[in-house]
Amino acid sequence: MAGVSQSAVSRAFSPTASISARTRQKVLAAAASLGYRPNRIPAIMLSGRSYMVGVVIGGLQNPFYATALEQLATALRENGLQVMLMHVEDAVTLDSALDQLVSYRIDAVVTSLAIGSDTVVRALSQLGIPVVCFNSSRVGPWISTVNSNNHGAGLTAARLLAHNGIRYPVWLTGPVRNAASRARGEGFRQGLHDAGSPPAALSVLQGDDTYDSGYDAIARLKKRGVRPDGIFASNDMMACGAIDALRECMGLHCPRDVIILGYDNIPQAAWRSYDLTSFSQHTEHMVARTMELLDEALATQDTPLSRTYVVDAQLIERGSTGCAP
Amino acid sequence: MAGVSQSAVSRAFSPTASISARTRQKVLAAAASLGYRPNRIPAIMLSGRSYMVGVVIGGLQNPFYATALEQLATALRENGLQVMLMHVEDAVTLDSALDQLVSYRIDAVVTSLAIGSDTVVRALSQLGIPVVCFNSSRVGPWISTVNSNNHGAGLTAARLLAHNGIRYPVWLTGPVRNAASRARGEGFRQGLHDAGSPPAALSVLQGDDTYDSGYDAIARLKKRGVRPDGIFASNDMMACGAIDALRECMGLHCPRDVIILGYDNIPQAAWRSYDLTSFSQHTEHMVARTMELLDEALATQDTPLSRTYVVDAQLIERGSTGCAP
DNA sequence: TGTTGTTTTGCATAGCTATGCAATCTTTCA
DNA sequence: TGAAAGATTGCATAGCTATGCAAAACAACA
Structure with a gap:
């Protein structure tokens, strides 16, 4: 409809791509009238990165976790990451939950739960999926923690x-x-x-x-x-x-x-x-630290990151x- | 490694597929030792269904919404649907939030917010994405609501x-x-x-x-x-x-x-x-109604569903x- | 054994976009 | 005007799995 190639369409939606302003304009206009929106799914296949983060939590009825989730979700979105939420009450379902997350090729996991079985930890390590734990003490090659003091x-x-x-x-x-x-x-x-x-x-x-x-x-x-x-x-x-x-x-x-x-x-x-x-x-700090850890872990994708931050409580x-x- | 074709691997992980028990066993064994897990992303491209539902909420610090989210997330997972969470405070960011959700090809949206601008509604209708609103009165071709009385x-x-x-x-x-x-x-x-x-x-x-x-x-x-x-x-x-x-x-x-x-x-x-x-x-009822609406809307994918349920409060x-x- | 029916398997393709590379177009400058 | 440098564009391909179809293997029966 815009009279351009598929490549041009792709580039029109990529801010850094090499494309003339006029072409981009044509494409965006056509897209708007057709209701076209770029599909991120194929990009996941190509790049191997989904920009989705699995957030595994339990006990939302504790307002503290509700607030933390709220802030975390906001921070992740600001960094261009999607939240795939997993509510888990018992460690039993945690394993299957992580399996599901993995099948969607999430980039990382953030959790406020004590990670369940060692099987899970080993599986995550094998897959090289970074994990950030909130207030839970589990350690391992791909696991970082953010604790309050x-x-x-x-x-x-x-x-x-x-x-x-x-x-x-x-x-x-x-x-x-x-x-x-x-x-x-x-x-x-x-x-x-x-x-x-x-x-x-x-x-x-x-x-x-x-x-x-x-x-x-x-x-x-x-x-x-x-x-x-x-x-x-x-x-x-x-x-x-x-x-x-x-x-x-x-x-x-x-x-x-x-x-x-x-x-x-x-x-x-x-x-x-x-x-x-x-x-x-200080949830703002803790969330900020979590984002730092995620950014770093996702930047250096193949080297396991395992760091611990302790944030003083006031x-x-x-x-x-x-x-x- | 299992000495079978790629098709066989795919079928080994699909419960309904036609495959002999012996072959499946071989595949699963090899998968376990290799740490292989099926990748759902290509299936999304093929089927057009992602089995992800966008959940758009605000005001999680109200324990009511925290509880509702908890129950909704559980119900969705039991029905094989993933939760893509979107925390939104103002209607302004809602538009861009929905854009992001759409780019991930979510199957449907559940929200507790009054849907923002008409642009969004029109866009969702055009794309044929079913929406279920919790306690919000917006109506439209693809929009259903579950309200308490x-x-x-x-x-x-x-x-x-x-x-x-x-x-x-x-x-x-x-x-x-x-x-x-x-x-x-x-x-x-x-x-x-x-x-x-x-x-x-x-x-x-x-x-x-x-x-x-x-x-x-x-x-x-x-x-x-x-x-x-x-x-x-x-x-x-x-x-x-x-x-x-x-x-x-x-x-x-x-x-x-x-x-x-x-x-x-x-x-x-x-x-x-x-x-x-x-x-x-009665959040259990409301969540159950929501699941019914989703199931029906996803089953009849191309016909807009627009129903209202009113659940008595006790x-x-x-x-x-x-x-x- | 031959025939028919059933189950299992592999082949080949589709799905949509990002991107390297080569080709084309535009600009700049001598 | 011509050439060179730079900007833009299109081509072609890769990414991984599900599935229709045909082929093959197997089972049942006469």
Whole structure:
């Protein structure tokens, strides 16, 4: 229709191609009237690059991950990469999920999950697909990680409790398979130890990163007859559950009777009913680091990249630790 | 390596293909040892179907959309469809986003946004790409919608307020461009009218679907000197903001002084500090309807499908309207 | 064994674009 | 005007798999 060759059409849509302005104009005009849009699929076959990144996540109901996904998706798009989303709840389906991603020839994988089986890791290495992990500790030849400074935050939390003269601290932990949660707990113990708090004083409560599990954990604590005065929760949702349970089950008010710290600084932490002190994972930084890793890994396509970034979390002090709003 | 033709390899990975068990075994064994995985990209070129669905969303920080996305992604994967995620904040970028999706030859689009410009709609129609809208009212030849019964819920909310003898009702609305919010408001007005409440009694507050906007709206109300006794918020996050503002700015307690209803039934509505009565959009149903629409639209590829499903929302009564927990 | 029917296999092609290379056109300058 | 340099264009090909068709292998039966 534009009276030009197919090559010219291709070049008209490629900004860097050698083509005269007039020809490009003709092509674009014809394309517009025909509703033609270039098809990227053949280019994937030729170049071997799809410009699609597999994003594998779970637990979107945690606002922290929702926000992180939002920012990541935006950043990827700004860098000309598409997001192929994979929602995975259990490690079992992760394997098949990655298989599907691979069959679409994704360029890389970003995940907030602890990568499942070793089979997967080996498969990805064999295929030379770069992986970036968010807050998960898996290491390997093609795997890079971006973590917030979980251990450091644990230390800070412990110091804050010590500074407030806490005698009955509580560590409200997430699932054991959650590496980030484990690291926070280790930092917290370490910090308590450094402050001279006897290990026996620490109550450890197991949760599963949900509000309900935080609530229930405190209810269990009451049955044990423990009256806590300082709590560090591995995540804000559990912290909120704990705040409500303290008030409703134990009649304890925050921060008068007990001070609480959470992690993630989700929007709800700033809601007035909770007013929760929390560690803000600087997601912008973490996403930026992730993009750096992706760019580098995709540029040097055949050399495995394996780097670790640790981004400090920032303590946001609010009412739950006695800070005035 | 397996000593067979390329056709045989292709057939080995296709469950329905005509191939002997022995040959398939040989191929799969060789594939496993070579790390070979079938490449779906050429199949896209041949069949014209990519089995990828563009999912275009905004406002993931609203847990309702996060949950919906989660369920949608799961449902799509169970039906053998991939999710190409597109996060979009403003209608401006929507156009370019859709362009990108189209260039990857997605089979269909699911969106929770009011589709932007007419250009986009026309372009999608021309290309024959089916679109399913979540809670957005756009109509057109290739566009289907799955809505919750917003108007009906508005009626129900009004009836509940009337039943409680409310005299100073408030409608806390979302952005005007949000069709779902508008429909809820219309139902609410209608219901108040039906109950004999004078229109002048209704205060309308404009929010933007965030907690802060709900909080601020109530603060503005105080300045106006209005003392509300019943509030219907277009979304739970605004409702939570309102609850906190009522207590902090006006000294009003819920449900003693004022009763409140929200919409979406986000997890936080069940958190004890809010205990918010809300309308639950039956996301499972809505997602199931969406899948039905997609299946049908993809089966009859060249005939435009344009259907509307309305799914009733369920009133979940909690403490904010005086229900015992 | 010969015949027929069934299953399996390989051949060859299509699908659409990007790009190296050669050919053509345009510009510049002597 | 002619030549050389530069810009633009078209040709032809590659990329990997699914599938129709024909050939081949196999099974069943008389």
